[in-house]
Amino acid sequence: MRIQDIARALMALDEAQIPRVFDALPRGRKVDVFSYLEPSCQYRLLAGMSPRAARHVLSELAPDDLTALLEDLPPDEVRRLLRLLPFGAVRRALTLLGYPEHSVGRLMTPEFVTVRPDWTVTDSLAHIREHSARGETVNVILVVDEDRHLMHTLPLKHFILRRATDPVEKLPPGPAVSINAQADRTEAARLIQHYDIEVLPVVDDDNVVLGIVTVDDVMDVVEEETTEDFHKFGSVGALNLSLRDAGLSLLYRKRIGWLLVLVALNLVGGAIMAGFAETIEALVVLVVFLPLIIAGGGNAGAQSATLMVRALATGDVEARDWLRLWGRELFVSVALGLTMGLAIALLGFWRGGAELALLVAVAMTLVVTMGSLVGMMLPLILQRLRLDPATASVPLVTSAADIVGILLYFSLAVALLELPGTGG
Amino acid sequence: MRIQDIARALMALDEAQIPRVFDALPRGRKVDVFSYLEPSCQYRLLAGMSPRAARHVLSELAPDDLTALLEDLPPDEVRRLLRLLPFGAVRRALTLLGYPEHSVGRLMTPEFVTVRPDWTVTDSLAHIREHSARGETVNVILVVDEDRHLMHTLPLKHFILRRATDPVEKLPPGPAVSINAQADRTEAARLIQHYDIEVLPVVDDDNVVLGIVTVDDVMDVVEEETTEDFHKFGSVGALNLSLRDAGLSLLYRKRIGWLLVLVALNLVGGAIMAGFAETIEALVVLVVFLPLIIAGGGNAGAQSATLMVRALATGDVEARDWLRLWGRELFVSVALGLTMGLAIALLGFWRGGAELALLVAVAMTLVVTMGSLVGMMLPLILQRLRLDPATASVPLVTSAADIVGILLYFSLAVALLELPGTGG
Numbered sequence: 001m002r003i004q005d006i007a008r009a010l011m012a013l014d015e016a017q018i019p020r021v022f023d024a025l026p027r028g029r030k031v032d033v034f035s036y037l038e039p040s041c042q043y044r045l046l047a048g049m050s051p052r053a054a055r056h057v058l059s060e061l062a063p064d065d066l067t068a069l070l071e072d073l074p075p076d077e078v079r080r081l082l083r084l085l086p087f088g089a090v091r092r093a094l095t096l097l098g099y100p101e102h103s104v105g106r107l108m109t110p111e112f113v114t115v116r117p118d119w120t121v122t123d124s125l126a127h128i129r130e131h132s133a134r135g136e137t138v139n140v141i142l143v144v145d146e147d148r149h150l151m152h153t154l155p156l157k158h159f160i161l162r163r164a165t166d167p168v169e170k171l172p173p174g175p176a177v178s179i180n181a182q183a184d185r186t187e188a189a190r191l192i193q194h195y196d197i198e199v200l201p202v203v204d205d206d207n208v209v210l211g212i213v214t215v216d217d218v219m220d221v222v223e224e225e226t227t228e229d230f231h232k233f234g235s236v237g238a239l240n241l242s243l244r245d246a247g248l249s250l251l252y253r254k255r256i257g258w259l260l261v262l263v264a265l266n267l268v269g270g271a272i273m274a275g276f277a278e279t280i281e282a283l284v285v286l287v288v289f290l291p292l293i294i295a296g297g298g299n300a301g302a303q304s305a306t307l308m309v310r311a312l313a314t315g316d317v318e319a320r321d322w323l324r325l326w327g328r329e330l331f332v333s334v335a336l337g338l339t340m341g342l343a344i345a346l347l348g349f350w351r352g353g354a355e356l357a358l359l360v361a362v363a364m365t366l367v368v369t370m371g372s373l374v375g376m377m378l379p380l381i382l383q384r385l386r387l388d389p390a391t392a393s394v395p396l397v398t399s400a401a402d403i404v405g406i407l408l409y410f411s412l413a414v415a416l417l418e419l420p421g422t423g424g
Numbered sequence: 425m426r427i428q429d430i431a432r433a434l435m436a437l438d439e440a441q442i443p444r445v446f447d448a449l450p451r452g453r454k455v456d457v458f459s460y461l462e463p464s465c466q467y468r469l470l471a472g473m474s475p476r477a478a479r480h481v482l483s484e485l486a487p488d489d490l491t492a493l494l495e496d497l498p499p500d501e502v503r504r505l506l507r508l509l510p511f512g513a514v515r516r517a518l519t520l521l522g523y524p525e526h527s528v529g530r531l532m533t534p535e536f537v538t539v540r541p542d543w544t545v546t547d548s549l550a551h552i553r554e555h556s557a558r559g560e561t562v563n564v565i566l567v568v569d570e571d572r573h574l575m576h577t578l579p580l581k582h583f584i585l586r587r588a589t590d591p592v593e594k595l596p597p598g599p600a601v602s603i604n605a606q607a608d609r610t611e612a613a614r615l616i617q618h619y620d621i622e623v624l625p626v627v628d629d630d631n632v633v634l635g636i637v638t639v640d641d642v643m644d645v646v647e648e649e650t651t652e653d654f655h656k657f658g659s660v661g662a663l664n665l666s667l668r669d670a671g672l673s674l675l676y677r678k679r680i681g682w683l684l685v686l687v688a689l690n691l692v693g694g695a696i697m698a699g700f701a702e703t704i705e706a707l708v709v710l711v712v713f714l715p716l717i718i719a720g721g722g723n724a725g726a727q728s729a730t731l732m733v734r735a736l737a738t739g740d741v742e743a744r745d746w747l748r749l750w751g752r753e754l755f756v757s758v759a760l761g762l763t764m765g766l767a768i769a770l771l772g773f774w775r776g777g778a779e780l781a782l783l784v785a786v787a788m789t790l791v792v793t794m795g796s797l798v799g800m801m802l803p804l805i806l807q808r809l810r811l812d813p814a815t816a817s818v819p820l821v822t823s824a825a826d827i828v829g830i831l832l833y834f835s836l837a838v839a840l841l842e843l844p845g846t847g848g
Contacts (some may be wrong), residue, residue, distance in 0.1 A: 002599070004618050125584055132581045139563050139581065139622075156580055157556045157563065160549055175426070193647075194428050196640045198563075198622070215639050216620045219646070223617075226650050227734050230657075234730020234818060235723065243735040244745070251756045255727050256763055259720070259792075263767055266719045274712040274775075281708050284701050291693040291718070291826060299659065299686050299819040303679050306658020310651050311667040321668070332675045339680055343687055351698075368683075394658060394818040395723040402715060 003029055007036035019048045031060040039072040040245050046081065055084040064109040064217065067096040071106060104188045105181035107221065108202045108211030111136045114144045117151065117169035121162050128159070140199035142209055143168060149207045152176040153199065178203045181210050186225055189218045190315070228390075229313055233306075235262070235393035258395070265399040269406050276410040278420040285352050286413055289344070289360050294405035296340050296364055297371030298398035304329055305375035305397045312379055312389045319383045325376065333372030337365035359416050363409045370408065371401035427453060431460035443472045455484040463496040464669050470505065479508040488533040488641065491520040495530060528612045529605035531645065532626045532635030535560045538568045541575065541593035545586050552583070564623035566633055567592060573631045576600040577623065602627045605634050610649055613642045614739070652814075653737055657730075659686070659817035682819070689823040693830050700834040702844040709776050710837055713768070713784050718829035720764050720788055721795030722822035728753055729799035729821045736803060736813045743807045749800065757796030761789035783840050787833045794832065795825035 001009075006025070010018055010033065022045055025033060034042060034057055046054050058066065058081060070078050070093060078097075082090050092110065099105025113131040115124040124141070132138045141159070143151045153174040162171055178201040179188050192200050192215055200218075202211045228238040237254035273280075280287055308325075311317040317325060341361035349357035375397045379389035414421035425433075430449070434442055434457065446469055449457060458466060458481055470478050482490065482505060494502050494517060502521075506514050516534065523529025537555040539548045548565070556562045565583070567575045577598040586595055602625040603612050616624050616639055624642075626635045652662040661678035670678075697704075704711055732749075735741040741749060765785035773781035799821045803813035838845035 002601075002619060004620070128581075129585055132585055139579075155563075156584075157552075160580075160584065161553055161556055177426075193640075193643055194432075195426060196428070198639075215622075215643070216617075219617055219639070219643065222643070222646065223738060227738065230654070230734045231730060233654075233658075234726050236727045236730055242740045243731050243749075244741050248752060248755050248759075251731075251752070252759050255724070255756070256760055259723055259727070259760060259764055260767060262723050263716065263720060263764055266716045267771070269715040269719075270712045273715065274709070277708050277712070280711060281705070284705055285698070287704060287711055288694045288698040288701070291697065291830065292687065292690045294715070295690045295693075295819075295823060295826065296683065296687060298822070299683055300679070302658050302817075302819050303660045303683070306655060306660055307667050307675075310654045314647060314651065316666045317668050325667075328672060328675070331672050332679070335672075335676050336680055336683060340683055340687055343684060347691070393726075395719075395726050395822075398722070398819075398822065399719060402719065406715065 003032040004036050006033050011038060011041055015044065019045055031057055035061060035065045038242060038245065039069055040242075042069050043073060043077070051084055054081065058085055059089055062109060063092055063096060063111065064107065066093055067106055070097055071101070099181055102185050103181065104179050104183045104185050104202050104213060105210070107185045107188065107217055108181065108213050109137075109217075110211040112142055112199075112201075112209070112212040113138050114142045114148070114209065115154070115168050116146070117143055117167065119168050120164065121159055121166050121168070121171075122164040124168055125159055128156070137199060137212060137214060140174065140197075140212075142201050142212070143173070144209055148209055150176075150178055150201050150203050150209045153197075153201060177201075178207070179213070180205065185213075185221050188213045189221050189225070192218045193222075226313075229309070229388075230390075232388060232390040233309055233393050235259075235395045258393070262395055262399050265396075266402065269399070269403045272403065272406045272410070276414075276421070279410055279414055282419045283352075283413070283417065285356070286410075288351070289348065289356075289363075290406070290409060292344060293360065293363050293367050293409050294402045296337075297367035297401040297405040299371075300333060300336055300368045301371035301375030301397040301401040302394040303375065304333070304372045305379060305392050305394060308376050308379040309389050309392060312383055319380055322377075322380050325380075326373070329372055329376045330369070333369045334365070336372065337368030340368055341365040355417055359413055362416070363405075363412050366408050366412075367401070367405040370404045371397075374400050374404065427456040428460050430457050435462060435465050439468065443469055455481055459485060459489045462666060462669065463493055464666075466493050467497060467501070475508055478505065482509055483513055486533060487516055487520060487535065488531065490517055491530055494521055495525070523605055526609050527605065528603050528607045528609050528626050528637060529634070531609045531612065531641055532605065532637050533561075533641075534635040536566055536623075536625075536633070536636040537562050538566045538572070538633065539578070539592050540570070541567055541591065543592050544588065545583055545590050545592070545595075546588040548592055549583055552580070561623060561636060561638060564598065564621075564636075566625050566636070567597070568633055572633055574600075574602050574625050574627050574633045577621075577625060601625075602631070603637070604629065609637075609645050612637045613645050613649070616642045617646075650737075653733070653812075654814075656812060656814040657733055657817050659683075659819045682817070686819055686823050689820075690826065693823070693827045696827065696830045696834070700838075700845070703834055703838055706843045707776075707837070707841065709780070710834075712775065713772065713780075713787075714830070714833065716768060717784065717787050717791050717833050718826045721791035721825040721829040723795075724757060724760055724792045725795035725799030725821040725825040726818045727799065728757070728796045729803060729816050729818060732800050732803040733813050733816060736807055743804055746801075746804050749804075750797070753796055753800045754793070757793045758789070760796065761792030764792055765789040779841055783837055786840070787829075787836050790832050790836075791825070791829040794828045795821075798824050798828065 113128055128138050139156050141154045143154055155174050158171045175197055177191055177195050181202050188200055198215050200213045201209055204210055231238050235258040341364035344364055345357045345361035348360035378392035382391050383389045413419055537552055552562050563580050565578045567578055579598050582595045599621055601619050605626050612624055622639050624637045625633055628634055655662050659682040765788035768788055769781045769785035772784035802816035806815055807813045837843055
């Protein structure tokens with residue numbers, strides 16, 4: 001059984017059983033299994049361990065895994081755990097935790113292997129061999145000058161291709177892409193994906209090597225960021241933890257905020273309807289078509305917001321393309337609106353004759369077009385304002401489209417059917 | 425300038441300029457740049473090339489890149505291009521294209537390096553060196569028996585750690601995870617993510633090695649699958665191509681289907697309202713609160729559907745957890761409903777006294793609770809039916825919640841305010 005599978009099986013157990021099963025694991029695999037547990041599970045295990053056992057686990061953990069664990073804990077707990085570690089490990093952990101949240105510094109591991117350009121292949125291989133035995137990543141070696149400034153990377157395979165006496169500087173250099181430790185971790189993900197690289201060196205402002213970020217770290221980041229986008233887009237606050245583990249009060253708090261904002265927005269729609277009370281009294285059948293028409297606008301808006309938010313997230317389109325995108329969306333949405341308008345015109349004719357048919361068809365076309373354009377522009381505007389485009393959530397776009405829809409529909413009704421309008 | 429950046433810059437040019445700039449690239453980088461272009465751009469370039477130039481590009485392209493290009497082309501074009509290639513390359517391309525769409529077979533590359541357990545480290549390194557020079561992936565070596573059955577993998581670094589005369593079977597084995605070529609490519613992504621491996625061997629039903637899938641291929645798959653989920657969740661059909669490149673008629677077709685389905689669903693809501701026409705005539709102020717209440721249910725449903733769809737996609741929760749999830753959602757949604765009910769009760773009191781306040785508060789609580797439960801159950805039910813949970817899109821959940829909301833609100837109004845009901 002592989003360590004990842006043991007970790008998964010362990011997390012599926014009852015809380016009370018987890019420490020007993022963990023204790024029974026062979027000593028050599030404990031730390032490996034521990035590193036694959038969810039932070040909440042790691043925390044509970046540590047809380048129940050003797051100081052001696054906790055010290056063993058913490059000091060064997062890879063530095064990036066230790067950072068990931070500590071950053072989720074309350075400050076008191078961090079202090080308690082750090083007291084268990086030797087001074088060198090504490091300094092290293094605090095250095096990594098000193099980088100801003102979501103920065104590359106928090107993600108990187110400071111364990112990597114460097115060689116100098118004047119070393120021979122034989123010398124380098126001896127050096128790599130030593131580090132490899134200590135479990136560090138050696139598939140990609142960093143070439144640095146005497147002041148540890150990054151020059152470029154070198155894939156391990158280049159060392160086995162060359163004659164033993166060649167100096168490192170004669171090997172064909174690998175990519176020289178690197179990233180600043182203060183940069184956002186999504187930028188590291190973008191670079192690794194764009195350049196198809198396995199290991200991204202992390203440097204400080206003076207180009208001195210501080211650590212590396214590997215492709216598997218980045219896959220986890222991409223998954224977390226996508227979850228955050230998804231949640232925002234459904235107007236849930238970002239959870240930052242598993243739905244399975246989230247407490248009821250956390251779930252409540254993450255959801256109620258947006259729901260109340262949306263209530264406030266829907267109040268505007270209600271107020272507009274109140275203004276048309278006399279119109280409604282004059283022709284109640286109007287109300288029957290209302291859910292259909294405002295939902296049509298909201299749904300078309302949800303579609304265009306979906307396309308835009310995802311395209312902005314993957315870098316498929318950029319904010320400066322807005323004019324072209326806007327023009328295309330106008331064409332597509334008019335076509336969609338006409339199709340849907342025709343579909344319900346028949347129904348309007350059956351319920352209220354030619355005039356009502358015309359009203360619902362025109363209203364649907366306009367509302368769908370407006371909804372689509374709102375759904376497309378909102379993410380772009382948010383991006384321009386340096387906010388997350390995914391904040392243009394489907395419920396937000398739908399509510400905005402509702403307001404536009406109610407106003408348009410009743411105004412058209414007053415104009416086309418010569419009904420009493422706002423304020424009589 | 426790196427090849428990925430050249431490719432990106434090239435795609436940003438006007439269509440007419442692309443072939444001219446591509447021709448001017450140094451011969452050695454042409455194929456590399458070509459492999460990073462979008463399929464639509466590759467296709468346009470090929471269409472304008474002389475047969476000789478096209479043959480050069482196609483025969484130098486990595487087999488998995490060639491498969492990715494051919495699978496998006498119309499059959500006529502595939503035949504034309506295959507005629508340019510030597511027989512061996514055609515056979516290889518057709519073998520890969522013979523695997524089902526979205527299968528691991530379409531994703532894998534048949535270029536990998538194998539060694540035998542009885543070879544010495546020196547012999548193996550000589551063999552690896554030869555393949556490495558030909559540009560194949562050598563970071564992970566596959567150990568196979570004499571009939572090419574997969575035994576396990578071996579990281580390249582293990583070869584430099586050992587004495588030259590040790591046989592391969594004495595090296596510490598790497599992971600023995602593998603995947604069948606017929607399996608879905610998302611399964612390959614899951615294995616690579618779960619086991620943190622770089623290279624996943626692909627085998628046939630007899631465990632004979634056919635190729636490998638690498639972590640960078642998988643990152644692209646994850647991105648595509650997430651985009652598909654995102655699009656479905658916003659009730660857009662999966663686009664399978666860039667929003668920037670998508671034609672207007674494709675965009676129309678991908679969107680109109682769901683919009684019409686939703687119109688049909690919203691008709692049900694309209695029909696229910698028509699049934700309550702007399703209730704509305706008796707108290708028009710009821711209609712003012714309607715958008716507020718049905719939007720509240722839709723928004724809460726959108727939130728719970730979002731949480732559930734994403735948690736199912738990442739494997740955070742499983743369908744068999746439904747009872748526990750349902751119980752938690754009941755608690756959270758009642759709390760959300762009560763908060764929102766209280767928020768609008770005040771407004772109800774101001775507009776229509778204590779009775780209306782009670783009505784809107786009770787209706788909001790019930791509608792929010794029902795909406796949340798619908799939003800949570802729909803993805804789970806779809807998963808049980810072996811459909812994609814993301815089909816429980818926000819607009820679908822919102823429309824379902826609308827119907828429930830309209831029915832509940834007017835029924836409560838009839839009951840609490842003693843108004844005329846359906847059919848008088």
